[in-house]
Amino acid sequence: MSRLILHVDLDAFYASVEQRDHPEWRGRPLVVGAEPGQRGVVATCSYEARRFGVHSAMPIAQAVRRLPPETIYVRPSMARYAKVSQQVMGVLETVSPVVERVSIDEAYLDVSGLTSLVGPPAIIGAQVKARIRQAVGLTASVGIGPNRLIAKLASDVQKPDGLTVVPPEQVGDFLAPMPFTVLRGIGVKTAPRLERLGVKTIGDVRQLPLETLRQHLGARTGIQVYQQARGLADDRIDPARPRQSISRETTFPEDVSDPRILEETLRWAAQEVGSIARQTRHLGRVVTLKIRFHPFETHTRSRTLKVPTADDAALFGAAWSLFAAEPWSGRPVRLIGLGISGWSATDGGVQMDLFETAAPEPCPEHDRLAATLDAIRNRFGADAIQRGLSRRSPG
DNA sequence: TCTGGGGTCCTAGGACCC
């Protein structure tokens, strides 16, 4: 028996929350992300902005060139969005107990058992959308199919405010005409490899032998793409998928060479990561330093500790020693941050002790971040930016 | 043209052990 999987995707989530909360912004192009003139990208934009060809992950400078002057630009308010997301997940749990949140604006539900209680898939989908709208005043697109892949693709075909049901017997016809780039695991690097084979649609991929896909995409992706092209994918929904890592990083407004600023920023990241790890009761053994230089040259260095930790000072110490061990000093740094992973398999008394040594903190991290960013702005702020600009356009 | 931040998963080489 095939399962019934439902995928919910909140439409233009950050932008929709902003338009919901600021009625005067409704009906206008709106970008949530970096500010114009800053480094950064579009996180999400309203459908009015998408009409100009702007989309998520587009560099902000490029978006500004395309959008009209009346466009609204706002920085993301993650805490607010997280709250709305929580409300939505709560609503979903009133529909089915089997809900897996996959990101702030997306979730999968196993609704296999609901047809006899609620009705056919389309009725279940309509109910999900109605409850979300009623609870938080936002629209969502819903897709329903026999597995996660089909449900996800179905939710994509009629955005925004869409509802699409793909019964098992229609999966083949549903997939065949779609561009193969919608398959999971096909991105900017792998797409050209298949294009060179003359492939355009998922139907075309289905004509290729498994061996060909393995050769061109690698063993794992090759098999995955072969199966997806035939509509075969994971149909398990796991409400309790554990997280694998916690990290914080930041890109500086201008590249930074001063080691004191790098050190302060790494201390901030360590406090953030440590605080979240303690709140969520995670102790990790692997500390990873991430650093990015001009031009977008990114490195990671990691160290496995003898004793698992969630302690700010231990995290900072490990990351700073990784930094110090490299001949990097003096190179202008674009981004720096750190992460923790490799949760220890054991549990019990020892771990509890470790949690208790780390003092619980109210929430001074936000203040510290603000202070750190102020410090950076003071050093690299208006003057530095002015100098940079006048260098580019003298007079 | 200029590329955020937070994640997951895969690959591959080397160390080390049996």
Add this chain to the structure above:
DNA sequence: TCTGGGGTCCTAGGACCC
């Protein structure tokens, strides 16, 4: 004197996703 093969851990980088 020559040199296997498997398993696991560690590390670095990369692709991809939202």
